[in-house]
Amino acid sequence: MSPFLPGELAVEHVRTLAPYVPGKPIEELERELGITNIIKLASNENPFGPSPLALAAMQRALTETWLYPDGSGHVLKQKLAAKLGVASNQITLGNGSNDALVLLAEAFLKPGVEAVYSQYAFAVYPIAIQATGATGVCVPALPTSSPMPLGHDLDAMARAINERTRVVFVANPNNPTGTWVDAAQLEAFIAAVPRHVLVALDEAYFEYRADLPIQDGIAWLGRFPNLVVFRTFSKAYGLAGVRVGYAVSHPSVADMLNRVRQAFNVSAVGLAGAAAALDDPAHVEAAVKVAVAERERVTAKLRQAGTTVIPSAGNFLLLHAGANARERFDQLLRQGIIVRPVANYQLPEYLRVTLGTVEQNDRFLRAWLP
Ligand SMILES: Cc1ncc(COP(=O)(O)O)c(C=O)c1O
Secondary structure (H helix, E strand, O other): OOOHHHHHOOOHHHOOOOOOOOOOOHHHHHHHHHHOOOOOOOOOOOOOOOOOOHHHHHHHHOOOOOOOOOOOHHHHHHHHHHHOOOOHEEEEEEHHHHHHHHHHHHHHHHOOOOEEEEEEOHHHHHHHHOOOOOOOEEEEOOOOOOOOOOOOOHHHHOOOOOOOOEEEEEEEOOOOOOOOOHHHHHHHHHOOOOOOEEEEEEOOOOOHHOOOOOOOOOHHHHOOOOOOEEEEEEOOOOOOHHHHEEEEOHHHHHHHHHHHOOOOOOOHHHHHHHHOOOOHHHHHHHHHHHHHHHHHHHHHHHHOOOOOEEEOOOOOOEEEOOOOOOHHHHHHHHHOEEEOOOOOOOOOOEEEEEEEOOHHHHHHHHOOOO
8 A cells, every 4th residue: 555645635736846956055065075165156146245234234133033023124125115216015025036926926826827938937937837726838948049049039928928828927137048138129028918917027137237238127117017027135135045035016016915925024134134235235236247247257268168158147157068967067066066957947958157256267167178
C-alpha cells in the first residue's frame, strides 16, 4: 500500500506547480565543498550592499522588534510618493516585489481567466498565475537571431490577449535574459491593451537602465489607469535580505491589493531600512555606475573570447555556455564561484552571471575565459 501523503490533498493547480529554484547560498557550497572565499554571482544582488544610513536605521529598528511594524507603512509610502510624484494611496508595499506580484495575481485572477507572459520571463509570473487556478498563456520569445534575442515579443503578446485575459506581465528589463522593450514599442503596446486587462510592468532592474531607451512606467500611470508598475529595494538599493518591494497603480487597484495583503507583510526592519535608503541616492547611483560600467566591460571581454552574451539592461548577463553548461557551472563552483543555471527556464545551454565588484568579475572572467 502506498504511504499516505497528506500533501496530495492540495488543490490540483498547486500539486502541478514547479517550485521556484533560487540561487545556491554561499553556506551550502561551503558545507558541500569545504572551501571558503566563495563569491555568489547568482541572485542579482548588489555587491555593495545598502547605504550606511539604511544599516543604521535597521540597527535602530532592531531594538523595537517586539512591536508589530506599522502595517500601513506610512513613512515609507510618504517618502516613496514624494520621490515618485504619485499619491501615497497608489502605492502597495510588499515583502519584496515578489509579494506585490502575488497580491496582483490573487486579487485579479481565478480559474477560468487568463494571464499572458513571455517565454523566458521571470519565473514568478507563471507560479503566481497557476497558484490562483488561472490559465497562464506563455508567448514564444523573440528568436536568437533577433536584435533582442530571447526578449519579449510584444506584438505576439498583444495577439495572445482575448476576452478572458485579465493580466499581462511585462518585465522591463527581464530576468533571466536581461533584455528590454523599447519605450515607444511599449507605449504602443499598452495603449492597445483593452481596458479589462491590467498591464503588470515589472521594473525590478529599472535603476540599471543607464541611457538605454527604457521608459519610467510610473510616468505613464496618469495616461494608462490599467497599468501597474513594480519596483524593489532588493537590487540597486542592496536590501534583498530584508524583503521590501512595491507596486504603484491606480488607487482603485491599490485598494484591491490592500484587501489581500497580510496586515503586517513588511517587517519593521525592512520598512526602516528602505525609508532610510531613500535618503542616500548617491549610494545607489555609485553602485549602479559600477554595474553599468562592468556590464559593458565584462560583455566586451566575453564577446572578444567568442562567448555569446545576450544584451542586458540589468545587473547581470546571460551567457551561452553551450551543451556543457552544467559542467561549466560545476567547474565554477569548484573554484568558489556561484553563478545561476537557467535550465528551469528551458535555457539549459545558458548561465546567468550577476555583475559583482570589479574584483569579483575579474575572478569570474579568469575562471571562464580559456
Ligand atoms: C524581474 C524580477 N522581478 C521581481 C523580482 C523579485 O524581487 P524581490 O521580491 O526581491 O523584490 C526579481 C528578483 O529576482 C526579478 O528578477
